[in-house]
Amino acid sequence: MQQEALSFLSSSFPSLHHNFPTLSRLRFHNFPALSFKPNTSSSSLFKSPDFPSISSTTTTTETLESSIHEKLIYLDSLGIDFLTLINRHPPLLSTALSAVESVVDYMTTPPINFTLQDFRRLVSMCPELLTSPLTSHTIPVITFLLREVGVDSIFDLRQALRRRPRLLVCSVDHQLRPTLYFLQRIGILDPHKHTYLLSCSVEHKLVPRIDFFEKLGFSRRSATAMFKRFPQLFNYSIAENYEPKLNYLMVEMGRDVREVLEFPQYFSFSLENRIKPRHEACAAKGVRFPLPVMLKTNEAGFRDTLEVHFCNE
Numbered sequence: 001m002q003q004e005a006l007s008f009l010s011s012s013f014p015s016l017h018h019n020f021p022t023l024s025r026l027r028f029h030n031f032p033a034l035s036f037k038p039n040t041s042s043s044s045l046f047k048s049p050d051f052p053s054i055s056s057t058t059t060t061t062e063t064l065e066s067s068i069h070e071k072l073i074y075l076d077s078l079g080i081d082f083l084t085l086i087n088r089h090p091p092l093l094s095t096a097l098s099a100v101e102s103v104v105d106y107m108t109t110p111p112i113n114f115t116l117q118d119f120r121r122l123v124s125m126c127p128e129l130l131t132s133p134l135t136s137h138t139i140p141v142i143t144f145l146l147r148e149v150g151v152d153s154i155f156d157l158r159q160a161l162r163r164r165p166r167l168l169v170c171s172v173d174h175q176l177r178p179t180l181y182f183l184q185r186i187g188i189l190d191p192h193k194h195t196y197l198l199s200c201s202v203e204h205k206l207v208p209r210i211d212f213f214e215k216l217g218f219s220r221r222s223a224t225a226m227f228k229r230f231p232q233l234f235n236y237s238i239a240e241n242y243e244p245k246l247n248y249l250m251v252e253m254g255r256d257v258r259e260v261l262e263f264p265q266y267f268s269f270s271l272e273n274r275i276k277p278r279h280e281a282c283a284a285k286g287v288r289f290p291l292p293v294m295l296k297t298n299e300a301g302f303r304d305t306l307e308v309h310f311c312n313e
Helices: 002-012 014-019 054-077 082-088 090-094 097-108 116-125 127-131 134-149 154-163 165-169 172-185 202-215 220-229 231-235 238-252 264-268 271-284 291-296 299-312
Strands: none
Touching (some): 097 134, 134 154, 220 264
8 A cells, every 4th residue: 555655656746756766766876977177267157066965865755755654554544545635635745744633633532523434524525624734724713613603512513514624724814704794794694504605705706696686687785685585595606507597487487587586595496307397387287386386395295286276277
């Protein structure tokens, strides 16, 4: 396993192979001799370069190899695939083992107390967690979630981090707190229920989604009210969700776009698996339901409602 890792590192990271040839057990056997003719001119512009000694380079390389070995063995003992992680997050190579161990210990012992299975999932989704400084980054994030966001308990904290591990590698000052303030300003007063939004960029994700509905002709106040009523709406793609579903609503269903103001949950339903089939079923019987009635009930309830309504027509 260790030799496999070193071979992998040599092939995957050429710069490492170049600077640390013993990763593939290469030595400086044929290192070319250097000779320089003495120059007696005091005004010479050229000086012989200082080369590090081979023994010094070898020692540095062996130290690096030892560090990689130790991290590989340690992470392997936790069931974490070191080779996959360094491919996705190369800074893990240069992170001290002691720093990695500190993060693991903090996250898997009380009070946080993630199981190893949960921790492996967090790392697989967000490898940067292993290289984030514990005292200056990870602990401040958790403190922020508990004290400022109002996450109620360690259980709820674990739930929030399972859903969005990236929270742990966001800057409190530059990312999490500005987003929290934005959500509070638009009237979302229970941000602890929507912690998954805190890792979103206000400028690049949240505001453009409100702007999209304003461009459709909604007032800023009405558009913002939609997101206040249904904050999950921020998580959906404009191109892959909003646009095709609105197009189907207006063109195929012949409905007014303003219906989504009262029922923004419309965007949470699958276009292919829920919206289209139910609209087609209604159209086949000449029935028109409000969006919540058409979409929120389970399949059996929808069919029963459709039949009852059709028979009463």
